[in-house]
Amino acid sequence: MFRFLKQLGCYFILLRKVLSRPEKPVIYYKQTMKEMVYLGLNSVGIITIISFFMGAVITLQTAYNTENPIYPAYLIGLGCRDSIILEFSSTISALILAGKVGSNIASEIGTMRVTEQIDALEIMGVNSASYLILPKLIATLVFFPFLTIISINVGILGGWLSGTLAGVVTSEDFIYGIQYAFIPYYITYSLIKTLFFAFIITSVSAFQGYYVYGGSLEVGQASTRAVVFSSVLILLFNVILTQLLLS
Amino acid sequence: MIKVNNISKSFNNQLVLNDVTVSFESGKTNLIIGRSGSGKTVLLKSIVGLHEIDSGEILYDDIKFNELDFTARKEIRKEIGMLFQGSALFDSLTVEQNVMFPLGMFTSKSPEEKIDRVNFCLKRVNIINANHLFPAELSGGMKKRVAIARAISLNPRYLFCDEPNSGLDPITAILIDELIKELTEEYSMTTIVNTHDMNSVMKIGEKIVFISDGVKCWEGSKEEILDSDCELLNEFVFANALAKQLRSSTGSQITSRP
Numbered sequence: 379m380f381r382f383l384k385q386l387g388c389y390f391i392l393l394r395k396v397l398s399r400p401e402k403p404v405i406y407y408k409q410t411m412k413e414m415v416y417l418g419l420n421s422v423g424i425i426t427i428i429s430f431f432m433g434a435v436i437t438l439q440t441a442y443n444t445e446n447p448i449y450p451a452y453l454i455g456l457g458c459r460d461s462i463i464l465e466f467s468s469t470i471s472a473l474i475l476a477g478k479v480g481s482n483i484a485s486e487i488g489t490m491r492v493t494e495q496i497d498a499l500e501i502m503g504v505n506s507a508s509y510l511i512l513p514k515l516i517a518t519l520v521f522f523p524f525l526t527i528i529s530i531n532v533g534i535l536g537g538w539l540s541g542t543l544a545g546v547v548t549s550e551d552f553i554y555g556i557q558y559a560f561i562p563y564y565i566t567y568s569l570i571k572t573l574f575f576a577f578i579i580t581s582v583s584a585f586q587g588y589y590v591y592g593g594s595l596e597v598g599q600a601s602t603r604a605v606v607f608s609s610v611l612i613l614l615f616n617v618i619l620t621q622l623l624l625s
Numbered sequence: 626m627i628k629v630n631n632i633s634k635s636f637n638n639q640l641v642l643n644d645v646t647v648s649f650e651s652g653k654t655n656l657i658i659g660r661s662g663s664g665k666t667v668l669l670k671s672i673v674g675l676h677e678i679d680s681g682e683i684l685y686d687d688i689k690f691n692e693l694d695f696t697a698r699k700e701i702r703k704e705i706g707m708l709f710q711g712s713a714l715f716d717s718l719t720v721e722q723n724v725m726f727p728l729g730m731f732t733s734k735s736p737e738e739k740i741d742r743v744n745f746c747l748k749r750v751n752i753i754n755a756n757h758l759f760p761a762e763l764s765g766g767m768k769k770r771v772a773i774a775r776a777i778s779l780n781p782r783y784l785f786c787d788e789p790n791s792g793l794d795p796i797t798a799i800l801i802d803e804l805i806k807e808l809t810e811e812y813s814m815t816t817i818v819n820t821h822d823m824n825s826v827m828k829i830g831e832k833i834v835f836i837s838d839g840v841k842c843w844e845g846s847k848e849e850i851l852d853s854d855c856e857l858l859n860e861f862v863f864a865n866a867l868a869k870q871l872r873s874s875t876g877s878q879i880t881s882r883p
Contacts, residue, residue, distance in 0.1 A: 402730055494713040497675050501785075502727050503702035505695070 389585050395507035396515065396584075409513035417479050417514060418521030422528060424478060425471055429462075429529040432470065433536030436461050441546035454547045455555020458537035460564070467529035468568045469616050472575035475522070476608035480583035483514055484604035487587030488597035496588070511584040515577070522576040523569045530568070567623045574619060575612050582608045626651045627672065627783065627815055632681030634671055634839075641667045643839045644681070652813045654806055654829045658820055659836035660861060665819045666710075668836065669787055672817070673705060674698055685783070703731055706776030706814075708786040708805075712768040714760040714775070720747070721756035724775045731779060746774040750804060766797035770804070777808060784809065784816040790825060798822065802829045823862060826850065835861065 400406040440457040487510055490496050499506040534556060541547040547555075583604035590600045627649040634642040641664050649655040657665045670676045672683055674690060683690045685701050693701070714723050724743045728734060734742065747756065750770040760768060769789060776784060786805060790798030806829040809816040820826065826833060827847055835843040835858045843855040850862060 405729060489716075493711055493716075494709045495715055497670075498707065498709060498713040498715075500675060501673055501702060501705055501707045502730065503699035504730055 388589060389581075392507055392511075392585055392588060393581060395505060396511045396581075398505060398508055400508060400512065401505060406509070406513055409509070410516045413513045413517035414521050417482070417517050418525065421475060421478060421525060424474060425525050425529050426532050428474055429467065429471070429533040430536035432466050433458060433462055433533030433538075434540035436466070436533075437537035437541040437552075438544060438546060441541060441544075451547050451551040452555035452558055454541060455537070455552035456558050457555075458541075458552075459534060459556040459560075462533040462537070463530055463564045463568050467526050467533055468571040468575065469612065471526060471529045472522075472572065472579065472612045473609055475525070475575075476579050476583075476612060477605050479518065480579045480604045480608045481601045483580060483583040484587040484601040485597055487511070487584055488590035488600045489594075491588060491590045492593055492597060507588065511580070511588070514584065515580045518576040518580045519573060522572050526568055526572040530565075570623060571616065571619050574615050578611045578615065579608045582611060626684075626686060627817070628684040629668075629672060630682045630684070632668075632671060632678045632683065634667055634676060634678050641839050642671065642678075645836070645839070645841045646681075647834050647841055647844060649815055649817050650832050651815045652809070653831040654809050654816045654818060655832045655834070656818050656820060656826055656830040657834050657836060658826055658861070660821060663836045664839040665821075665836055666787055667839075669785055669817065669819050673707060673785055674702070703779060704782040706773075706779070706781035706784045708769065708772050708776050708784070708789050710788045710791055712760070712765075712772040714768055714772055716760055719757050719759055720752065720763070720771050723760070723771060724778050727775065727779050742778060743774075746778050747771070749777070749808075750774045765792050766794075766801065769793065769801050773801075773804060773808070777812065780812060782814060784814045786816065786818040788819055788821075790820070790822055795824070798824065799828065805829060821861075826862075837861075 437454060437458045440454045440461075444453055444457075487496075490510070496506045496510070499509060538549070538552050538556075541552050542549050586600040586604040586607070587597075590596050629645060629647050629649075631644050631646050632642055633640065633644055645664075645668060657668060659665050667676060671678050672690075674683075678691055682692070688701065690698065690701060714720075715726065718726065721740075721743055724746055725739050728739045728742055732739075743756070747753070750773050752767060752770050752774060755763065755767065755771075760771070763771065784805070789805060790801050793801065802825050805816060805818065808814065818825065818829070830847040830850075833843075833845060833847060833850055834841060835855065837857045843853055843858045845853065850858070853859060853862075
């Protein structure tokens with residue numbers, strides 16, 4: 379318990395350092411643009427592939443579970459849309475990103491720690507926490523919502539393609555279903571969750587990397603911890619946010 | 626001048642530095658020597674503020690460094706250059722970007738002025754035509770020299786070197802030592818070097834501090850080191866076979882070459 383509280387305290391101290399005023403905004407701006415490419419743009423591929431197949435499977439499973447003629451066929455499109463918007467594009471994508479981006483952040487910062495690169499920044503008088511973490515935080519907070527939007531669109535496209543190609547739903551029924559009783563707030567809800575998840579992934583992973591002591595073994599362990607803790611927190615906050623935003 | 630008064634530092638209740646008091650002279654190459662694990666690196670890192678000390682004080686020209694907050698320390702740190710044991714070059718940046726980093730962060734020079742300064746510093750450490758290489762593409766000696774170039778890019782008043790020639794062949798090690806000495810004289814810096822290499826001691830040491838088990842056991846000049854009556858220091862200095870042989874053949878009449 380004491381160890382947990384100590385870790386929590388260190389996490390908030392780190393956040394305070396991260397959110398302090400940048401030394402030279404121009405340099406931070408350039409770093410943020412770089413991080414948007416590394417952490418955001420480079421994740422478009424994996425998010426697209428996963429969302430496409432996720433949408434495809436949701437459609438097929440919904441179709442096989444609603445074979446009873448009393449259910450209208452457009453429910454398949456509606457089910458696919460709501461599942462993707464409400465849960466899959468934000469939460470499942472965040473879990474995927476926790477693995478890809480989280481481990482990347484923890485290992486990058488952890489390696490800088492054990493090779494004394496962070497000490498070198500500190501010696502120069504640079505706020506290393508802010509310089510290394512703030513651009514990543516801004517980049518993920520700005521870019522991850524776009525990934526969620528891409529995921530929603532690609533997921534629905536995958537559902538439509540798999541449904542029509544497998545012959546379980548007609549194109550007209552599917553498109554009618556995805557337009558039926560659409561609640562725009564669901565998109566807002568999904569994007570709000572994404573912002574929280576982006577913050578969790580970046581800050582938790584950076585924290586794990588920043589406080590690494592030892593060598594390459596410890597960096598690997600920190601990277602694993604970053605993914606595990608981020609994933610658990612994402613699932614926990616998913617429940618809390620759903621209760622708060624949808625109740 | 627840097628003064629260290631009665632500093633102690635412990636990790637997990639294990640005392641690593643015990644009441645160390647020492648002063649490092651301006652414009653000279655000051656050496657901290659001792660066996661591996663004796664507390665040299667902890668002392669050096671405590672002086673630059675990478676480790677917070679448990680007690681005592683660290684004075685940079687009479688300013689109590691250890692009592693300053695991050696913002697106030699930043700002003701002193703801008704005058705510090707440090708060469709780390711593993712060079713600590715930023716992996717994702719080229720040689721040029723590494724040396725330019727402090728200039729970009731703390732000066733308002735134009736891009737041309739920055740490039741000129743980078744090229745000057747790299748030329749000064751004999752690194753030519755390597756501006757666009759990444760640290761992974763450099764040899765150990767080149768990495769150290771680039772790290773020195775980065776350390777001097779802002780014309781520091783204080784230069785700290787943690788085991789500058791560890792992992793280098795004897796000839797490259799001598800070149801790095803000579804470079805440190807030349808730069809110290811050229812820029813009138815207060816240089817503190819951590820080493821356990823006796824070649825460095827005899828080559829560049831002007832003031833030498835010997836540490837053993839976190840305690841300062843001896844301080845003096847390189848001329849005095851060979852005639853010291855400190856047993857631990859003698860054990861350390863005459864540990865290698867050649868030194869032992871020379872000592873037995875000449876008694877205590879070994880003198881350093883100028």
